[in-house]
Amino acid sequence: MKTLIVYYSNSGNTKKAAEALAVELGAELAEIREDRPRKGLSGFLRSGFEAATKKATRIRPLGAKPEDFERTIVASPVWAGHLSSPVRAFLCDQGTHIAEFGVLLTHAAPSAKNDYPTVVAEAEKLIGKKSVFTRSVVGPFSMKK
Numbered sequence: 001m002k003t004l005i006v007y008y009s010n011s012g013n014t015k016k017a018a019e020a021l022a023v024e025l026g027a028e029l030a031e032i033r034e035d036r037p038r039k040g041l042s043g044f045l046r047s048g049f050e051a052a053t054k055k056a057t058r059i060r061p062l063g064a065k066p067e068d069f070e071r072t073i074v075a076s077p078v079w080a081g082h083l084s085s086p087v088r089a090f091l092c093d094q095g096t097h098i099a100e101f102g103v104l105l106t107h108a109a110p111s112a113k114n115d116y117p118t119v120v121a122e123a124e125k126l127i128g129k130k131s132v133f134t135r136s137v138v139g140p141f142s143m144k145k
């Protein structure tokens with residue numbers, strides 16, 4: 001199945017998880033980029049605030065089109081128990097062009113009891129589609145310096 005993995009990663013965990021999944025599924029990768037960096041404590045606080053208030057930030061145009069793929073998997077870090085704002089922005093912009101939909105999350109809290117189904121539900125609600133592929137990966141907590 002022709003699959004696109006669209007990821008946002010600030011400190012590298014989601015990038016690694018997305019790259020590993022791309023190898024596993026034979027998928028193409030596209031990175032969501034922003035003009036404004038998220039560094040240090042101010043970047044951390046802004047990220048948490050944007051996620052908690054469900055803000056969609058300004059992102060650069062993506063290098064791939066979801067309409068060219070049978071399945072699009074979005075990969076996002078969990079921020080403050082929510083979807084990251086850059087991934088929210090991508091889904092708001094491009095969600096209607098997604099055929100089959102999947103979600104890959106990375107987060108720092110151990111996943112045994114908490115793999116953030118609420119965050120998957122946020123993504124599903126944004127585009128009005130159920131995720132047919134859901135995975136969550138626990139990574140180290142890191143803040144970009």
Ligand SMILES: Cc1cc2nc3c(=O)[nH]c(=O)nc-3n(C[C@H](O)[C@H](O)[C@H](O)COP(=O)(O)O)c2cc1C
Pocket residue numbers: 008009010011012013014015044045047048076077078079080081082106107108109110139140141142143
């Ligand atoms: C602003 C912010 C909020 C976070 N909130 C959570 C959280 O609610 N739950 C959690 O398990 N991890 C949380 N984390 C940890 C990240 O989800 C985790 O480190 C993720 O893998 C980072 O992905 P990245 O390296 O691709 O940016 C948070 C990290 C940041 C920067």
